[in-house]
Amino acid sequence: MSETATATSTPTKPAAAKIHDTKYTRNQPYSSKVLVNDRLTGPESEKETIHIELALEEGMAYTPGDAVGILPTNRDAAVEAVLQVLGFSGTERVLDHYKVEISLEEALRTRLGIGKLARGSVTQLAKLCGENCPEGLKALLGQENKAQAEEYVWGREFIDLVKEFPGIVTEPQQLFNILQRLTPRMYSIASSQAAHSDQVHTTVRVVRYTAHGADRQGIASGHLGERAPVGAEMPIFLHENNAFRLPEDTSAPVIMIGPGTGIAPFRAFLEERQATGQKGENWLIFGEQRSVSDYLYKEQFLSMEKDGLLTKLSTAFSRDTHKKVYVQDRMQENAAEVYAWLERGAYFYVCGDASRMAKDVETALLDCIAKGCNGTLEHAAEYLACMKKNKRYQRDVY
Ligand SMILES: Cc1cc2nc3c(=O)[nH]c(=O)nc-3n(C[C@H](O)[C@H](O)[C@H](O)COP(=O)(O)OP(=O)(O)OC[C@H]3O[C@@H](n4cnc5c(N)ncnc54)[C@H](O)[C@@H]3O)c2cc1C
Structure with missing residues (x-):
């Protein structure tokens, strides 16, 4: 050698790295406009990969290697389906994570992760039913049943859980204990500001799969793939790496x-x-x-x-x-x-x-x-x- x-x-x-603008954060994102949303993969591809260009405000700076955080919302149809299964109208008032009063519909659309099911949600739902926990739900609890619980949540969403174990959620506010927060997703930046001073580009693979008899999609990549046409607003922030x-x-x-x-x-x-x-x-x-x-x-x-x-x-x-x-x-x-x-x-x-x-x-x-x-x-x-x-x-x- x-x-x-x-x-x-x-x-x-x-x-x-450039001096990064800290004005916009995950808690206070910049409302960016979608400038381009093009499919990169051909129609014959097994994958759906898209190229997104987002507008930046003057002063927002990034360095190649950084990521952009994107705050997605849940699909209207998914929100509607959860409301229906739980028997709520969506107009009920709830307090969000910052104790701000909003409608349940808004909470389910913008604050709560109703997509892929977390093991913690299963545990929290069980806590609500106390002694009267259904056997099927009990069988997913505790360290000794971790493997079964992992298998159960794989490919399932929150709606599958409440469909299988109905009648446990009785108050809209309980959802803040059961569900995880809807968090931003990170995407590697695909552009240089030396070439596009007021834009940030990303390359996103839209996550789609079929599981337990239903077509599923990733929350953020699905949002970008289906509900972020040119001109749409997306809340974003730049993340230094x-x-x-x-x-x-x-x-x-x-x-x-x-x-x-x-x-x-x-x-x-x-x-x-x-x-x-x-x-x-x-x-x-x-x-x-x-x-x-x-x-x-x-x-x-x-x-x-x-x-x-x-x-x-x-x-x-x-x-x-x-x-x-x-x-x-x-x-x-x-x-x-x-x-x-x-x-x-x-x-x-x-x-x-x-x-x-x-x-x-x-x-x-x-x-x-x-x-x-x-x-x-x-x-x-x-x-x-x-x-x-x-x-x-x-x-x-x-
Ligand atoms: C630093 C960093 C950079 C990144 N850069 C990029 C990037 O440049 N481009 C990009 O596309 N992504 C990138 N990602 C990943 C991105 O952040 C998201 O995780 C990804 O887009 C999925 O998010 P989602 O909200 O669409 O899906 P989610 O709603 O989070 O769902 C994804 C989940 O669905 C489940 N799932 C997926 N497929 C199946 C299946 N077949 N069966 C059962 N369950 C399944 C899995 O639990 C998976 O974790 C990056 C991540 C990080 C941390």
């Missing part, structure tokens, strides 16, 4: 691994480097299911490759070939080059799925390092630890 020194040498600091930054040394090379919506911050990085004339080399590895329908931002990336901004553009479309190919396979195929880039001081970034991809990419990275330096995996782990310490290995996974 002759050149490990590169990995251990004094790091170039990640780019300094100093742990995911382009190198401060604008000539440092970067390798970016961004399958699926993990591509978002790398579009931001590349737009930033393009708009500010940064000279560092850029290698993007993008992965999805099919090139014909799932190649997100294809034209833009091909044009960046043509212009020389993207030194290297690699893609892995898992369903295009008989043998499934993923981003980590592209890394393995290009192991010598990955290592050469690292030895030249490249920063290595990963964004996207935390459950499997991030682990598989790390394993592939260790392999590339071990092969490159003719060393053991132990040596590679040390090398990677140095990269981490020097902020040359950064992940934004969710």
